Amino acid sequence: MKFFLSVSIIFFSLHLFAQENATYTSTEVIYGRKDGMALTMFKVTPKQNPKSKAIVSVISGNWNSNFSMSSRYMMRAMYLVNNGFTVFFVMHGSQPRYAINDEIADIKRAVRFIRYNAKEYGVDAEHIGISGSSSGGHLSLMVSLSDDKRKVSADPIDKVSSRVQAAAVFFPPTDFMNWGTNNTPMNMQALKRAGVAGAFDFKILSDSTGLYEHIKDEATLKMMAMENSPINNVSTDDPPILILHGNADPVVPLQQSESIIKKLKEANVKNELIVKPDGKHGWPNDKNEEEKIIKWFVENLK
16 A cells, blocks of 8 residues: 555656646656666656757666656756756666666766757757766766767667766765775765665676676775776866855765866866855755856857
């Protein structure tokens, strides 16, 4: 009975969302499949005066992503739709089943899928933005800053670029090896207490056993943590990055945003950091912040 009620509440909230926003269309889209399961996203399109610009909004918290989170994330980002952007609310495989490198691959797949189908969706394939908060901000930055490596694959979508042209993110983890202070890596026990250790449970497929085996070698784990830290992926060809972070965040230190902004400046990448006074790990957006994000995407997705 509890399961039935929770599902009913979810569908009821989505129904209200659709009724309250009758000037928009919302469609669930399968953007890929893995392990026999569908990877899905919601495409929300303004019916009037669309800008033909796409924003990927990553549905993610604690490196978890699921359908029950979608209505909350969609409501939170409706100001983008209200200003003419077509927004793709993307869900990814979640920890502990999938580590963060797997999740990054999912978001890149979503970007490729949107770009491949851009003409059908009425958006500009050459100007796609991305946004997310916390783990969603981390994944957004990894997609923004990663090299554009493409798979050797028969799937034509895999041959399309996963690059985005602008990012606006909230309080993102950016450097797992320097957490709060230099030379202080994230503590595994603290990760377990926070319920996010599965995101760092990297695995590799063994040729001898045919099984995914947990990587336990400390040097390899350190290397993978560094590879999946956005700060170590900054280069001169990266897109403009806007970050919003509270100076009272008890979960992700402000230092994480300050350090990557410094690295972006050194690489001459367009950037801006907005520090929210007394802001903790999440807050209701005010109108000025929303206007800043809209302006950022309008200017950088021309």
